[in-house]
Amino acid sequence: AGKLLLEKITRLLELYDDISAGFAGETGLQPLKVGSCLTIANFWLPEIAGKFARACPDTPLEITVDIVSRVAAMLAANKIDIALYEGAVPDARFRAREFSSYRIGWLAAPDHPLAKQKQIPLSEALRHPLLLREKGSAVRSTFDSTLLLHGLKAEARWTSVNSQALVRGALGGAGISRNHRRKRTGRRTAGAAGHCRRTDGQQKFHCLSS
Numbered sequence: 296a297g298k299l300l301l302e303k304i305t306r307l308l309e310l311y312d313d314i315s316a317g318f319a320g321e322t323g324l325q326p327l328k329v330g331s332c333l334t335i336a337n338f339w340l341p342e343i344a345g346k347f348a349r350a351c352p353d354t355p356l357e358i359t360v361d362i363v364s365r366v367a368a369m370l371a372a373n374k375i376d377i378a379l380y381e382g383a384v385p386d387a388r389f390r391a392r393e394f395s396s397y398r399i400g401w402l403a404a405p406d407h408p409l410a411k412q413k414q415i416p417l418s419e420a421l422r423h424p425l426l427l428r429e430k431g432s433a434v435r436s437t438f439d440s441t442l443l444l445h446g447l448k449a450e451a452r453w454t455s456v457n458s459q460a461l462v463r464g465a466l467g468g469a470g471i472s473r474n475h476r477r478k479r480t481g482r483r484t485a486g487a488a489g490h491c492r493r494t495d496g497q498q499k500f501h502c503l504s505s
Contacts, residue, residue, distance in 0.1 A: 325355075326354065326357045327377070328357045328359070329356060329357065329375060330361065330366040330369045330370060330375040330378045331359070331360050331361075332361075332379060332381040333360060333362065333432070334475075334500075336358075340379070344356055344358065363380055363381055363385075363431065363432060363433045367380065367503075370389065370503055377503065377504050379501075380433075380502070381433035381498060381499075382433035382436060382437060382498060382499065382501075383437075391503050392501060393500065395500045396499040396500065398497055398498075399473065399497065399498050400473075401415050401471050401472070401474075402461075402472040403471045404465060404466050404467065404468045406468070409423065409471060424469065424470030425449055425453075426453040426464045426469060426471065426473075427454055427455075428454070428458065428473075429454055429455065430454075432456070434473060458474055461474060475498060
């Protein structure tokens with residue numbers, strides 16, 4: 296999956312031509328400023344940066360990693376040239392290219408009451424301790440929007456900027472986590488080690504420019 300995403304993300308290099316047109320008269324040392332969400336930075340940004348360095352060796356790459364809300368704000372304020380963004384496009388004025396997506400759902404320990412259910416209604420999930428990403432993150436923003444749509448409220452038992460901390464907390468029995476379905480710790484997020492038994496949503500990755 297990582298290799299496939301890396302192949303898809305080479306489309307980002309095409310945006311370099313668009314952006315460089317705005318640097319007419321500048322030297323090759325004019326930096327390209329990129330803002331990235333945490334998920335992309337954790338798993339793919341080093342390879343993306345390496346590809347860019349090989350394709351555009353005379354262009355310095357300046358990278359800022361932050362939560363999606365602040366990355367979008369930096370792009371809107373022209374503090375960055377490109378945003379590697381997770382979630383729905385936040386502003387219709389941005390040019391957007393979708394380059395990948397993943398499924399999201401509930402994660403619980405094998406012996407959790409919800410673990411073997413094929414479907415987990417939102418109202419039922421909210422009766423259990425919730426382990427959630429911080430406000431402003433892509434997964435949390437999507438979840439909060441869903442709650443608002445259904446007129447529901449939720450309080451997080453755990454809040455973390457680190458998805459793996461929430462995964463480990465859920466597998467340890469601290470509650471259920473709203474998380475993406477990926478393999479990253481040598482354990483699967485579905486099956487014997489833990490259950491993401493209802494992947495009921497989708498999160499998209501975009502490359503944004505203004």
